[in-house]
Amino acid sequence: MSAAATTQPAERRLSLLVTVLAFALPVIFVLVPLAIFLVYSFFSVDQGTIVFAPTLGNYARFFTDPIFLPVFWNTIVLCVSVAVICILLAYPAAYFLTTLKGRWRYALLMLLLVPLLMSYVIKIYAIRSILGLNGFLNKALVAIGILHEPSTLFVFNMNAILLTLSLLLIPFAILPIFLSLERIPQTLLRASDDLGASGLQTFLRITLPLSLPGVASAASFVFVLAIGDFLTPQMVGGISGFTFGRILYSQFGTAYNWPFGAALSVALAIIVICAILIGERFGRNRGTSI
């Protein structure tokens, strides 16, 4: 189009308009809000009004106050655990999919991805009713005889958050692992077989190493989604399941300390960026990264 664009004035005007739009849209609605947000983290609050004078007080408070760092650390550990659980479940499933032929492979993949499009809030609610004291899980465990009475082990605490997040995020782990497994050339597997390797040897020496980029992408996806989630901890965490996202949100609600909340968001953003970069670095494998 560019060749023709220089010849006709109408098209040149259009091209200029498109250029302006192309730059304005992302800059105005993405970059500017994020920049303002970042600037806010250097302000402070005095008796309910925001003081627009630069200070590092919010960051100092984050590092010195005994409340925030432990919650921050616990949340990171929680989200790493979620990523590990998701991968342990998703890897065998993704591997199984790649052993299927043709149509079945994609039909089953679709089947495992459809729950992604289902309302998040409703899923959380349903999982809560499954995990609850009178929920299906407790009922089932009592019925089988594993428990004598309903357990409070997964009711409104960190375990509940861990289980719920894992359940919600498994599909995000399946897709990148499936894609990386699918891209392993069949000839390599046949060559390994021809050279006398057993199925296990082929898996450990060929398939597993070649699929690790997909695992890295999956881990980074799940971690980022888990640590950014606020709805799940709020809904199934109860009082004891306190995560960083909830502290952050409370700064905008009850505490009304937007600048401090912004500073906490910066900390969250830094962790997310690190996770994405690590995922990119180790997940460099065509089609598995966003």
Added chain:
Amino acid sequence: MNALPRPSTIFLAAITTLVAVLLYSPLFVPIVSSFFTVSHGNVDWSSPTLSTYVALAENHDILAALRTTLIVGVCTVVLSVVSGTLLALYYHGRRSGRSILQFIIFLPFLMPPIISGLALLIFFREIHLERSLLTVVIGHTVFVLAIVYRTVLMRLQSMSRTLVEASYDLGATGWQTFWRIILPNLSSAMVGGTILAFALSFDETMITILVTGTQSTLPVRLWAMMRLGFSPDINALVALILMFTVLLCVLAARFLIPRQMATERT
């Protein structure tokens, strides 16, 4: 794979089944509950009923929220598909400045929604834009733009350059080439982007909670109701939404997957 089911295959199949059960259990529970009465986790199997669906039709709060969600969804789809396609056309084949602006487009999608939402909340306050459906639509558009952009860009990149060159060789103007060659080739990607954008907008909760005014979308409404526990008619709504979702998935697959598989083979 081997024809005989070896222990490892059985093990893998078992784990896959477990994963499928885990993924579908939170969908299964509300659907079963929509046809049977459930009290304290006990399902009364004896009397299937449609009463929850009748109750749903009379729940004006939920219906209003559903309408708001649809309005927001349609506006978001139009804005994001038009701007996403324009951006993809603009950045396609351009080297300078593309990666940095592309990164900016992806930021709201990569960042946790709570950060995007809070940034927009403060931004709207700074520019004195009252929180309303307009701010919700802007928030959703910013959020889903990356997906539409990426879908269209991938299609553009897999499109053969020779088609455009042939069109110019045959004397077509830039506009003619655009309408007759480029746009028809992009249409399936745009339809796929539309479906994905709508699905994402339909489910977006976090940004909406932060930037909405008095009107709330369905997920926000449900979120607010959940503190008290849902009334049974919500289960009927869930069942209906699930059917709708499956339909969307089939449509999305129809428009997106065959193309991608075809491009993978070449």
